[in-house]
Amino acid sequence: MHGSYGAPECPVRDARQDDLDAHFKSLPHEVVAAGTAAPSPTAPPTPQPAEGAVPSCEPAAEFRRGVPAHVGTRPPTYPPHPLRRPSLRDGDTFAALSPVIRLDGTQIGRLTVRAASVRGDSHNWEGSCRQDAMVVTHIGPPDAEMLLLAVADGVGSARYSHVGSNDISQVAAVHLDREAESIYAALCAQDVSELRVLATKAVAGAAAELRSAWARSAQHTPRPYADEDYATTLHVLLIPTDPHIRDRVLCSVGDGGLFVLRDSHWENGDPDDGEGLLDTRTEALPHAYRSVKATLLRTVPGEVLLLGTDGITNPLTQKDPEFARRLADAWGRPEVPSLSDFLWQAQTRAKSYDDDRTVICVWEEGA
Incomplete structure (x- = not known):
């Protein structure tokens, strides 16, 4: 994951992977060895962060720069994106x-x-x-x-x-x-x-x-x-x-x-x-x-x-x-x-x- 200037901000393991690891460790050995899934409860509990896990650095919302900035009180008349092109x-x-x-x-x-x-x-x-x-x-x-x-x-x-x-x-x-x-x-x-x-x-x-x-x-x-x-x-x-x-x-x-x-x-x-x-x-x-x-x-x-x-x-x-x-x-x-x-x-x-x-x-x- 990178910030707006491309510098790595979170070069660590995603906490969600730790959640999965903790879940599989809690399963009976026979179930894990057999490769079968544990019975699903009717209402699955909300996953909780594993002890010692680093919080995910995913942004709450997607970062977008939008259209290029402009100087002056009004933007240029032309739209700020490519339209047609030669064939x-x-x-x-x-x-x-x-x-x-x-x-x-x-x-x-x-x-x-x-x-x-x-x-x-x-x-x-x-x-x-x-x-x-x-x-x-x-x-x-x-x-x-x-x-x-x-x-x-x-x-x-x-x-x-x-x-x-x-x-x-x-x-x-x-x-x-x-x-x-x-x-x-x-x-x-x-x-x-x-x-x-x-x-x-x-x-x-x-x-x-x-x-x-x-x-x-x-x-x-x-x-x-x-x-x-x-x-x-x-x-x-x-x-x-x-x-x-x-x-x-x-x-x-x-x-x-x-x-x-x-x-x-x-x-x-x-x-x-x-x-x-x-x-x-x-x-x-x-x-x-x-x-x-x-x-x-x-x-x-x-x-x-x-x-x-x-x-x-x-x-x-x-x-x-x-x-x-x-x-x-x-x-x-x-x-x-x-x-x-x-x-x-x-x-x-x-x-x-x-x-x-x-x-x-x-x-x-x-x-």
Whole structure:
């Protein structure tokens, strides 16, 4: 039995089992040995706890969180649950088989990750698929290992942006892994120019590989291949697993970005090139971008990193600070939330913010 945050509360034997043991001990030996039941009295007595038994920790009523909380005086107009979804008969197998929600996490050393990608209220209402994607993995050899976190937001007007976001986040991770040793060395040297070159090489390689694959796939469809059909943003955060290395690197194309929770407040980072970690330009992969932006960020244990698509970063920066305060309170506590708690918190609703929402948070224990 677990409490609301998943911590075992009663790792002991259920008292009802002790009741049964006491009952069988009271039976004549011949009856127990023969495996026959004792005669049932007309009105069975109420079972009494056996001497020394620990009371059961079962709750009196089932615990339910209910629908996600909302900020503001009124909840959003859309219902807070999935409605229709694409059908296989629509001809888009990927969309029809994509889950409404993805939930993930990991722990390596002092780093703990929680990640959720949720279909937005507007897509729930329309019955279209989730266009966001995310990746949580490790790259590099043991002596240059890094935690790789990625979020991608398919452009809403692009026909196959859900495919683009999913594919680019995964294939870019593979290409970044190929450059892991060089990225690690540049990160340790705080060489932002070299990091930008390496990130651009990896992401451009992934985009080229996918463009070829998508073009081949389009040969079997009546619609010719077009880059803009797969348009998506991409943000990748690389965190060395060595706790002595305090720099992190963010590689970005398009909107969305990274926040740091410091002293109960969400802050944008201050990268070396002075551009800010949030990029609102309309750049997108695989074609409509100039280069991959690479920035360095230094953090200390106890700070929480939040990587997200604009479904989370936009309401986080709205004029009314209630949304930001709620998430700061939920994720700024000493204990890391369970996966289910994190999902429920990440679904906090705000009127007019109905896009897909993908958020990855990283907690780091102190020394």
